[in-house]
Amino acid sequence: MERNTTFPLLLGNHSHTNSTCSRDNILKTVVFPVLYSFLFLVGMLLNGMAVWVFFRIPSRSHFIIYLKNIVVADVIMTFTFPFKVLSDSNMASTGLRIFVCRVSSVLFYLTMYISILFFGLISIDRCRKTLKPFRGTNSARLARRKILSGTIWTFLLILCLPNVILTSKTPTSPYFKCSNLKTVAGLYWHEVVNHVCQVIFWGNLVTVMVCYTLITRELYRSYSRTKSHSTQSKRKMNANVFLVLAVFFVCFVPFHFARVPYTMSQTRGVLFDCKLKLFFFQLKESTLFLSSLNSLLDPLIYFFLCKSFRTTLFKTLQLPPGTCSWLTGRGSNTDTGSPPLRDSSACT
Numbered sequence: 001m002e003r004n005t006t007f008p009l010l011l012g013n014h015s016h017t018n019s020t021c022s023r024d025n026i027l028k029t030v031v032f033p034v035l036y037s038f039l040f041l042v043g044m045l046l047n048g049m050a051v052w053v054f055f056r057i058p059s060r061s062h063f064i065i066y067l068k069n070i071v072v073a074d075v076i077m078t079f080t081f082p083f084k085v086l087s088d089s090n091m092a093s094t095g096l097r098i099f100v101c102r103v104s105s106v107l108f109y110l111t112m113y114i115s116i117l118f119f120g121l122i123s124i125d126r127c128r129k130t131l132k133p134f135r136g137t138n139s140a141r142l143a144r145r146k147i148l149s150g151t152i153w154t155f156l157l158i159l160c161l162p163n164v165i166l167t168s169k170t171p172t173s174p175y176f177k178c179s180n181l182k183t184v185a186g187l188y189w190h191e192v193v194n195h196v197c198q199v200i201f202w203g204n205l206v207t208v209m210v211c212y213t214l215i216t217r218e219l220y221r222s223y224s225r226t227k228s229h230s231t232q233s234k235r236k237m238n239a240n241v242f243l244v245l246a247v248f249f250v251c252f253v254p255f256h257f258a259r260v261p262y263t264m265s266q267t268r269g270v271l272f273d274c275k276l277k278l279f280f281f282q283l284k285e286s287t288l289f290l291s292s293l294n295s296l297l298d299p300l301i302y303f304f305l306c307k308s309f310r311t312t313l314f315k316t317l318q319l320p321p322g323t324c325s326w327l328t329g330r331g332s333n334t335d336t337g338s339p340p341l342r343d344s345s346a347c348t
């Protein structure tokens with residue numbers, strides 16, 4: 001069963017030789033490819049629409065700059081899904097499966113952490129806007145946010161590039177895992193990147209939680225000062241504010257718990273028997289699907305939390321501005337009304 005003798009500690013077993021440990025079960029070859037195909041189709045539609053809307057909105061606030069970055073990340077992520085579908089369903093050639101390990105999976109992870117980082121920045125921005133609603137911005141501040149965005153992309157690209165370069169070994173069998181294509185340095189870097197990404201994720205989760213706690217507290221204070229809003233709209237607004245938090249929890253928390261033992265099983269293979277490795281792989285794949293779902297849920301966030309997005313969307317679709325106000329918890333008047341009572345949805 002142990003066929004790789006060159007890096008036994010790092011690479012572990014080729015579990016495919018043991019049929020009970022084969023990754024090629026119905027979950028990997030049918031269920032997830034079907035689910036990812038659905039994500040690809042719906043994701044292309046929603047994110048295509050989001051790109052089209054954001055092209056029409058000038059980058060006049062920090063929030064809009066961050067949202068535009070997330071849209072770009074989501075579009076790139078969505079483009080990686082067909083490659084995953086072909087590879088996991090065993091319809092891809094060896095060359096294409098190598099491409100998935102080297103390029104498209106790395107791009108997938110890169111865009112996932114771009115989204116996570118910008119979610120953190122959005123929370124800080126929404127918090128600042130809620131606590132200091134009348135503090136505006138200027139072109140110098142906007143330029144700084146654009147530079148920050150560029151820096152984040154560059155940092156993550158540099159971090160992930162060795163995962164492409166060091167996935168350079170030729171597969172010795174048609175049944176290979178991505179870790180089998182990595183050099184010793186490649187496996188080491190893969191582990192380092194995963195540690196850094198864990199720090200990025202948990203750091204951002206704490207940021208999002210702190211910011212939304214402060215936002216909720218401030219919203220309650222604002223509403224108890226005014227009697228003009230109905231209980232129903234109050235409830236809806238708070239629910240919308242929690243959308244970012246809910247998406248963050250559902251999409252990313254399970255994956256980051258599952259990732260730790262899976263990465264260990266990849267880089268310290270001999271410590272795990274093949275059944276345990278398979279279990280961690282399936283856990284990672286299932287939770288990774290939840291993370292991928294993020295590319296589909298983000299457009300909902302734009303819709304619920306960004307007034308300019310809704311307005312531009314309705315204008316382009318030639319719908320009246322108040323459309324869906326029962327969903328967003330604000331009528332068309334409150335959207336433009338004065339002053340938006342620490343309305344964290346104004347997208348300004």
Ligand SMILES: Nc1ncnc2c1ncn2[C@@H]1O[C@H](COP(=O)(O)OP(=O)(O)O)[C@@H](O)[C@H]1O
Nearest residue numbers: 101105106109160163177178179190193194197
């Ligand atoms: N957090 C990450 N950032 C960037 N690249 C990553 C990250 N995690 C994994 N990768 C890379 O993505 C590819 C697929 O990794 P992984 O999902 O762990 O393998 P597998 O598909 O065999 O389960 C590998 O080249 C790996 O180095």
